[in-house]
Amino acid sequence: MSPAAVRAGNLIREWMEDAGLRTWVDCLGNVHGRVEGRNASAEALLIGSHLDTVVDAGIFDGSLGIISVISALKVLSINGKVGELKRPVEVIAFSDEEGVRFQSTFIGSAAIAGILSASALQITDKSGVTIQDALKKNSIEVTEDHLQQLRYDPKSVWGYVEIHIEQGPVLEWVGFPLGVVKGIAGQTRLKVTMRGSQGHAGTVPMSMRHDPMAAAAEAIVLLESLCKHPQDFLSFDGQCKSYSLESLSTSLVCTVGEISTWPSASNVIPGQVTFTVDIRAIDDMGREAVVYELSNRLYQICDRRSVSCTIDRKHDANAVICDSELTSKLKSAAHLGLKRMTGSVQDEVPVLMSGAGHDAMALSHLTKVGMLFVRCRGGISHSPEEHVLDDDVWASGLAVLAFLETQL
DSSP states (O other): OOHHHHHHHHHHHHHHHHTTOEEEEOTTOOEEEEEOTTOTTSOEEEEEEESOOOTTOOSOTTHHHHHHHHHHHHHHHHTTOGGGOSSOEEEEEESOSSOTTTSOOOHHHHHHHTOOOGGGGGOBOTTSOBHHHHHHHTTOOOOHHHHHHHSOOGGGEEEEEEEEEOOSSHHHHHTOSEEEEEEEOEEEEEEEEEEOOOEETTTSOGGGOOOHHHHHHHHHHHHHHHHHOGGGTOOTTTTSOHHHHHHHHHHOEEEOOOEEEESOOTTEEOSEEEEEEEEEESOHHHHHHHHHHHHHHHHHHHHHHTOEEEEEEEEEEOOEEOOHHHHHHHHHHHHHHHHHHHSOOOSOOOEEEEOSOOHHHHHTTTSOEEEEEEOOGGGOOSSTTOOOOHHHHHHHHHHHHHHHHTTO
């Protein structure tokens, strides 16, 4: 939705056409490339990732998944096999997955899945520009009717596959370039606002303060303890089942990523502190239990410190379990791709959980999904230091090629 995004989309479209794909751009900026194969009326395989990334980021997040697929299809095209695919294959470079400008994730993929409401078009950026305004600036008119037309018929889709950098350290730690994803963690984002008595830092005795900063500090340390040791806080009496606790012990992560104070002066006791809480886990029931327990304890902290507390739920997304058939096919394809590179593969392809959100979460409302992860150096992402080895890029391309060959 920016000039740079338009240029990126045009470049991707050129690459798609060079690989023999029929291309178009829809009204939300998603770039599509499609080959029909032997049977244009068969259920289509959708495969892709997002073309946007965050501010001050690297070059692999999202884009690697798009380029790997286009490259694999180009190989099939050069070898004269792309027309032998038994079903249509459609590559989609999704727009606005990250939600950087409008603070609303999965805009492009949610529209394809049919879960983007018309009201989302009125979401504004920091300058007050709506999504609809931004599209108009690029000569794209989008209405509720247009959103309905973007929605894919579930009966026309066989499945969705996404290739993505891991954005974590596990594959590097186990020494393997590729891994398959068993599921994507559910997410809850909270905005916590604590209000107390603003005052002079030098004249209000410690015993008479109602300091929201101290309350926030205690709350943040509590959150860390709760998420490191959920079994010490959650009970089995309906609040959390035993299997949920077991799942939380391996998948629960919690983060305070943003904090602000008012009036934010060194010689003033703050009158208000606001901070965000990001809670993720593969088990939705367990995640809800953590949110419930955290909320109760935050209210207790604020009551004891005589400050007020407001907790707003800003975002919820249920966990997604990847399809077992697609996961098995991707695992075999990864093994075959690596075997073509090295001649032999001794170890099993790792199976991982994704703590990050992906377009596959939105597409799961439309069809079955599968994901393949690619190792990245140090597990670093959303940073200029984000890096993938050339051989690992090659491995991802060969794995996608092997997977597409199962569709011949």
